[in-house]
Amino acid sequence: ISSKSPYAVYGTPFGGTADCGAVMSVDENGVLSELIQNYTYASASGVHGMALNNANTFLYSADDSDNMLWTHSVDSTTGELAYVASIAGPVTGADPRHITVHPEGQYLYVILEGANELAQYTIDQSTGIPFFENVTYPLIPSGSTSSSYWSDEVALSFSNNYLWATSRSRSINETGYISAFTLATNGSITEQLFLNATSSSGGTANSVSPSGFSDQFVALTDSATGFVEIWQLGSDAGSAGVVARVDIVDGGCCANAVWYS
Numbered sequence: 701i702s703s704k705s706p707y708a709v710y711g712t713p714f715g716g717t718a719d720c721g722a723v724m725s726v727d728e729n730g731v732l733s734e735l736i737q738n739y740t741y742a743s744a745s746g747v748h749g750m751a752l753n754n755a756n757t758f759l760y761s762a763d764d765s766d767n768m769l770w771t772h773s774v775d776s777t778t779g780e781l782a783y784v785a786s787i788a789g790p791v792t793g794a795d796p797r798h799i800t801v802h803p804e805g806q807y808l809y810v811i812l813e814g815a816n817e818l819a820q821y822t823i824d825q826s827t828g829i830p831f832f833e834n835v836t837y838p839l840i841p842s843g844s845t846s847s848s849y850w851s852d853e854v855a856l857s858f859s860n861n862y863l864w865a866t867s868r869s870r871s872i873n874e875t876g877y878i879s880a881f882t883l884a885t886n887g888s889i890t891e892q893l894f895l896n897a898t899s900s901s902g903g904t905a906n907s908v909s910p911s912g913f914s915d916q917f918v919a920l921t922d923s924a925t926g927f928v929e930i931w932q933l934g935s936d937a938g939s940a941g942v943v944a945r946v947d948i949v950d951g952g953c954c955a956n957a958v959w960y961s
Contacts, residue, residue, distance in 0.1 A: 704756045708736070708779025718746040718765065723780055737780045742766055749798035753805050758784070758828040762796035764813060769796055769821070771829050785829045790819060790836070798853050802860065802887030809854050809863060816840045816851045818865045818881070820889050837892045839867040840877055848874065853907045857915040862933070863889065864910055864918055868902035872924060876902035878931065880940060894939050900924050909957045919957035926953045
């Protein structure tokens with residue numbers, strides 16, 4: 701969703717034939733109004749995550765199925781998109797899944813689902829195109845079999861001083877992992893603080909949602925057994941742990957959480 705007028709909404713499907721996206725307008729109350737543009741990716745595409753930069757001038761798409769990162773420019777008047785560039789993932793099978801952009805606009809962070817890494821991209825300030833400078837961090841322990849995991853989510857903390865990321869296990873007998881990173885004022889990653897096992901495999905979730913009021917808290921969802929946990933950053937930021945949990949006994953659920961108040 702664009703944070704500036706005309707507040708256009710961008711959406712893509714995933715799974716099956718998912719090589720397209722849509723731009724939608726809203727009325728004065730924010731209600732979806734009409735479809736204003738259809739656009740396409742590539743025939744093999746399946747975009748799983750999108751993010752706008754803080755200026756709402758570029759939309760970035762993480763193409764999980766076709767191992768690509770897409771850049772589109774945004775028309776400031778209509779909200780419509782224009783293709784700028786598409787670049788392959790760092791390696792075959794990296795599979796970009798989710799993506800976020802630092803508010804300063806110099807760095808973009810990508811979850812590589814297949815490689816089980818967090819990748820940092822530098823954004824060219826003249827073209828808006830991200831480029832890879834071989835900066836990655838592991839989201840599973842050293843020595844783990846990468847094909848047994850699939851990394852999931854990346855999100856900025858309340859103050860944008862920290863970055864959170866998660867991975868999931870493909871087996872119910874193994875845990876997923878949660879990690880946090882410190883960021884410089886320009887958005888570059890300075891340190892990976894920890895890599896902690898989560899309470900379950902995560903199923904198709906293990907999705908992390910930072911709170912909107914503090915750097916300390918994030919919500920973590922599980923779809924394997926069905927629960928929502930609140931994790932708290934330690935006082936020295938060198939660790940994190942569960943401080944609250946709600947079990948939702950329905951056989952598995954909980955893909956994402958939103959902090960409401």
